[in-house]
Amino acid sequence: MAHGTPPVVDDRVPVAEVHAPHAHTPYIPPDKSPAEMTIRGLVLGSVLGIVFAASSVYLAIKVGLTVSASIPVAVLSIAIFRALGNSSILENTIVQTTGSAGESLAFGVAAALPALLLLGYDISLTHAFLTAALGGVLGVLMMIPLRQGLIVQEHGKLAYPEGTASADVLIVGEQGGTNARTVILGFLVGGIYKFAYAGMKLFREVLSTPLKGLKSATMSTEVSPELLGVGYIIGPKVAGITFAGGVLSYLILIPAISFFGSGLNEPLLVHNGQLIRDMSPDQIRNAYVLYIGAGAVATGGLISLIRSLPTIIGAFKRSVETLRASRTQGAAPQLLRTEQDLPITVVLVGSALLILAIWLAPPLEVNFISAILIVIFGFFFVTVSARITGEIGSSSNPISGMVVATLLVTCLVYLLLGWTSSEDRFMALTTAAIVGIAASNGGTTAQDLKTAFLVGGTPRRQQVALFVGVLTSAMFIGLVLVTLNRGATATIPEPHPGVKVSEMTEETRVQHTFAWAVSPDALASRGLDEAALRKAVWAQGFELNTQGGALELRSWRDVTAQDLAAVTLSPTGGKQVKVSELGAVTQGPQRTYKEGYVRGADTPVPAGKYLVDEAGTIQYVVDPGIGGRISAYEGQPLTRYAAPKAQLFSLIIDGILTQRLPWDLVLLGVFIALMLELCGVSALPFAVGVYLPISSTAPIFVGGVVRYIVDRVRGGSAAESEFSPGTLLSSGFIAGGSIAGVLIAFLEIATDGAGTRALNLPATLGHEGGLGGFLNAVGESELAHPLWSNLWGLLFFAGLTFFLLRSALKGPSAAVAPPPHKGA
Structure with a gap:
């Protein structure tokens, strides 16, 4: 100016x-x-x-x-x-x-x-x-x-x-x-x-890799089309x-x-x-x-x-x-x-x-x-x-x-x-x-x-x-x-004994419990331990808890023991297995938790929404999707x-x-x-x-680099206007x-998570050979190979980036009207 x-x-x-x-x-x-x-x-x-x-x-x-x-x-x-x-x-x-x-x-x-x-x-x-x-x-x-x-x-x-x-x-x-x-x-x-x-x-x-030689240093990037577009525009x-x-x-x-x-x-x-x-x-x-x-x-x-x-x-x-x-x-x-x-x-x-x-x-x-x-x-x-x-x-x-x-x-x-x-x-x-x-x-x-x-x-x-x-x-x-x-x-177990919530509401949450008679031999024969089982159960939307040495499955959804027994688990390092194959599932008691909020300056736990039991003890945190403090649980990344x-x-x-x-x-x-x-x-x-996470700023930077190349080739800001092909495509x-x-968020809520789990092809197909094995190795899966999954995702992101670059360089500007003989 x-x-x-x-x-x-x-x-x-x-x-x-x-x-x-x-x-x-x-x-x-x-x-x-x-x-x-x-x-x-x-x-x-x-x-x-x-x-x-x-x-x-x-x-x-x-x-x-x-x-x-x-x-x-x-x-x-x-x-x-x-x-x-x-x-x-x-x-x-x-x-x-x-x-x-x-x-x-x-x-x-x-x-x-x-x-x-x-x-x-x-x-x-x-x-x-x-x-x-x-x-x-x-x-x-x-x-x-x-x-x-x-x-x-x-x-x-x-x-x-x-x-x-x-x-x-x-x-x-x-x-x-x-x-x-x-x-x-x-x-x-x-x-x-x-x-x-x-x-x-x-x-x-998110493609991520630690940097060797520098403790706790990581490089990561999202393969996000919206962040790539933002980077191009700014x-x-x-x-x-x-x-x-x-x-x-x-x-x-x-x-x-x-x-x-x-x-x-x-x-x-x-x-x-x-x-x-x-x-x-x-x-x-x-x-x-x-x-x-x-x-x-x-x-x-x-x-x-x-x-x-x-x-x-x-x-x-x-x-x-x-x-x-x-x-x-x-x-x-x-x-x-x-x-x-x-x-x-x-x-x-x-x-x-x-x-x-x-x-x-x-x-x-x-x-x-x-x-x-x-x-x-x-x-x-x-x-x-x-x-x-x-x-x-x-x-x-x-x-x-x-x-x-x-x-x-x-x-x-x-x-x-x-x-x-x-x-x-x-x-x-x-x-x-x-x-x-x-x-x-x-x-x-x-x-x-x-x-x-x-x-x-x-x-x-x-x-x-x-x-x-x-x-x-x-x-x-x-x-x-x-x-x-x-x-x-995400509702995540997080007990805080002796801590009281600032405000108790009248809202309640009902938890369904099931006794699961899993024998050590059933786990040993499949090379599984309790930690792997816990992760596999959580991936299907359930919680595994140990009550006095016995295993208990917990669900916030209204399911029956028969429904739960038919669920297929995909444990890390093991073959797919149904819940019933590991042990009998029987209906247990329902538990009712009240919702409460922790607020104020003198609280020993972070402010937020929690679930408390009948004794008033905090047992779960209801961690929000926006600004949530827990990014992963039981090996599963949280959005x-x-x-x-x-x-x-x-x-x-x-x-x-x-x-x-x-x-x-x-x-x-x-x-x-x-x-x-x-x-x-x-x-x-x-x-x-x-x-921001570096995974969010990296694709923005890539978009900015594409814009730099386009500006140099097409002549800079005079050619790259608000209605240029690159800007319109980025929008x-x-x-x-x-x-x-x-x-996807609507689907998650409308189906109580069942719809999004059904779309998850690596989990649905399993990891035992064929297409399922390939997708679990390169897709969004706990079994993903650190190198090949990064390269696979990078291939898609590079393709999207090249598409933006080519369109921005070759596409016609919206500011240019066609010749008169072509008509309106």
Whole structure:
């Protein structure tokens, strides 16, 4: 930009540079009124918005990023309506507007609400819906009076890169261009590829190998289509910085902690008393490096916000001035179609109703003071966000910094008022989440209004479409978040004698038990021991427990002894065997456990949900899929979503309100971030890399390398725009891979795990020769060969990477319209 490079943030992946601003000439003149806000347009926009919102939720809890949905939605809208017959550019604009609303909500919801799990709460569907809907509506309402000042009067001064790029795509599509096949192809390839390894387990999701000569050092990578696509879109610089953070964690910090801590005979920090020398690299990361990473992320976010303060203050002043000027000019007797906004009464009445809804809605548990804070911060940050996205684009809009600032001020106010209970922490997070969603949606709404301004859309119709997009997406975003969490939640034995839960609920869980008369001879004849048997039983969704020397099978599913006897086990190092072949199974007593939560500052166990027996003793932890602390059990890896932003927000709340943090580790992260800034390196993407598993940052780096090659061959940023074939294919990868992950989670819940176990081909076919033996050797299996399974998975990932490279180099850009003789 003219005054230097804007700060790099990681809330949105960057987009291409926009061309220089030009004089406003609407593509559709005000005196023409083609079809615009149609029922089919609102329906298609809502459906596409839900799809991309789901993929954004998936991506946000996995790596703390989201991808702009505006361009893919616009491209798909043009293609779908063209296949149905015909459409106008204004109808496609309504679809693009409606669809893009979901992504902006998804980031705020998925970044903030998982922190509830880390504070010892569940994510409620009603709470998630209200947070998303009220925050989104707040963002749209605040932008209605700002449109005249920011979009109209500041035209030629505020570029709005994403909004201008969307207008370019819509105009080119009207002239016969765009290549929706690229997005659709990416969606199909990404979805099938994801289903192949995440559902059918045909190859491993994470390829990993220890590095000899450096204790506890590991290199690993996911073979993820969505992360490959993210890396391509953000480009080589940010992808490289993020991967460097992973290198620091896994090749420097973890080996250093292991080296210096291996001689300690006392545990440090960890709740279970485990010694460092007994920890795996992932356990060291969870116990120590996460705090370092959180300190670095918080510092990077605050530096980004501080660096943006002059822009924020100036943006707010200019926005207020232009708003005042636009309101004192008076309205013309007959407004042109392109100048008609929703009346100011809608804004005033809507804002009043919004305050009441936030205050009085029981699931939010927000008091009047917090409702006032939401309105104040919401107005300020929506105004700021709308201006910043116009000046430097959504990719440099520090939404996380705004949420952090809201959290800091809110928690300090609470601390002064003596509000430090777990309920107050819940309220603080809800306050910050609504503000973050409003700010995020305000920036996206401004981009959409700019698009309509350039193509000649009707503002009031677009504002109605924004409300529709917000409400329809809000209904599904919470469902996707809850589904992903529940689908990966694991109930794991973890007794804590003498520890009481903070809050007991009325919810209960029934456990079915079965006596299993396994003879030592039956095990010995098959070369099995109890440990191998325990792993094989767990792989089938059951628990093996020793009760007074006798074996007992436990299940949370309502099964009979006959059902259990027919289950086939695939023990490591042995042949497949049915449960009944090892010993008779007889029905035992049912046990009832109550659900309870551990919360607060002075708890000897981590905050979370637990199951307690009739005596009130904790027996199981219900470890969530999002932010869960247990990554594997009985040799089986568990699906876990890192949720880096949620971890950061919970750290801030705990740090201020409970004043109980390992500040030594947090401050290490703080000074790592400061060191990077002094070296001229943006700290935030690096800090996120420190926080994430290196397996997540490695495929992002690969995508960045592919982008680097394409830029060099095709001529750099001038050729690689927001609607280039590589970007469109990457968007398809992200959406397809993410949606496949969501569908697998739905299947896990709907079938209580039976459906996903049936899809698991290595386990279903067994490991005794033939195809089953091959898949167990190279697929996602406990029997996988360390070398060949890595090479097999790497082969698939290399193929996907080459496909992206070839398509990005050879494919036509959506920005190029076909020759006139080919027609529309």
